[in-house]
Amino acid sequence: MKQYAFIFPGQGSQSIGMGKEFYENFTLAKELFEEASEAIKVDMKDLLFNDNPNLNLTQYTQPAIFLVSYIAHHILQQEHPLMPSLAFGHSLGEVSAFIIANGAEFGNGMKLVHTRGALMAKACEGQDAGMMVVVGVEDKALEEFCQTAQQNGKKVWCANYNGDGQVVLAGTKSDLSACESSIKALGAKRALLLPMSVASHCPMLEPILHEFGALLEEHLSGDSSTPILSNATLQTYQTKQEAKELLSKQLVSPVLYKQSILKIDSQVDGYIEFGNGNVLKGLNKRLSQKPTYTISNLDTLKETLQML
The missing domain is CATH 3.30.70.250 (Malonyl-CoA ACP transacylase, ACP-binding)
Incomplete structure (x- = not known):
């Protein structure tokens, strides 16, 4: 049986209309949009489907990207149940990976990534x-x-x-x-x-570490069902305690995305990217001979299902 790594994008992958085809074609997606909007008191349809300037503000970008990744993953599991050998992401994507692997309830996950963005914005306010x-x-x-x-x-x-x-x-x-x-x-x-x-992944975010640690303690519910590869240390982890330490460390440490692919490439047959666009697929082309499939809309979902 083929082994896949599930990968999740970070900031920079957002675009107007993201997730719309899923919303229009899957009841599951509609329900998750409603639940997400309720969790963080933001109209996610308006944020994602209209020309909304807030989409590029980090406190809104992060929940938008997480929501579409979550939906894409759940649609795959509905259409073709598949367990990865491990999961990871790029920055926010690592947080998405842990939550989606049952590390937190969906509504709490939305609150976590929304507040993560707000804390990052607060730390950088007036700092040039x-x-x-x-x-x-x-x-x-x-x-x-x-x-x-x-x-x-x-x-x-x-x-x-x-x-x-x-x-x-x-x-x-x-x-x-x-x-x-x-x-x-x-x-x-x-x-x-x-x-x-x-200014992500550098010491300028140190002032929010204590607050972010408390946020993780509050919103993460337990251990993940899949090993998660840390952006900061390249170690795999599954427990809530490790997630608290490593997701906090990640805020002030460089994202070792290239090194992550090089470390695990020989252990997998391919990668599946969940979420808007194909940013990670583009990066992977330069780093790996293995295929990267994406699930970002109906066409890519269909293509990926045909390849699995």
Whole structure:
């Protein structure tokens, strides 16, 4: 029997109309939209289906992405029950993975990711926080550059290792901008500030760790049914206690997505990405010869079901 890793996307995968085909074609999806709206007192249909500027605010982006991932996963289980050998995600996606593997009730999961986003926004308010994508520089060279910049008082950290030659930095926009020409001098093909006002996966989020730990304690209900691979440490875990520690650590540590694929690639036959778009499939193409199937709408659901 083939072994699959279930993978879940993070911020940046959102788009207007996400989840709409599921909503229109599955009673399960309609019910989950209603339950989600009730849980966080936000009209999720309005947020996802209309041109709503709130969709790009992290406290709304995170529950939107989680909701569509949750629906996509449950539709697969309804159509073709399948247990993964393990699950993980990109940033928020790791939280989604743990919740979806029975680590929390759905409504509590919605509250958790909504408040996670609100806490991240609060920590970065007035801090000139931002992120920059760098393409074409070796990881080690970029890490050494950031260490030197930090010694010179700059707030610049490696935050996401997305794929060969693509790393996202976090820090203050002014420091990231000031480093741009030096990063290009290292051989970067691209060093581009992203349109966001949070600095994820770096020490700028340390002020919210205590509050986030309490949030995890409140909303996680127990152990996961599937081993989850940690973004921060590359260890697998299943208990609520480990989830509390590792999901907190993840907020202030880089997302080791590339390293995650390289670590587990020989143990699986393929990957199934649940949620809007195909961001992780795009990253995986550069990292693995194994197929990545996506479940983001009716067409991709049909294609994936045919391949399983």
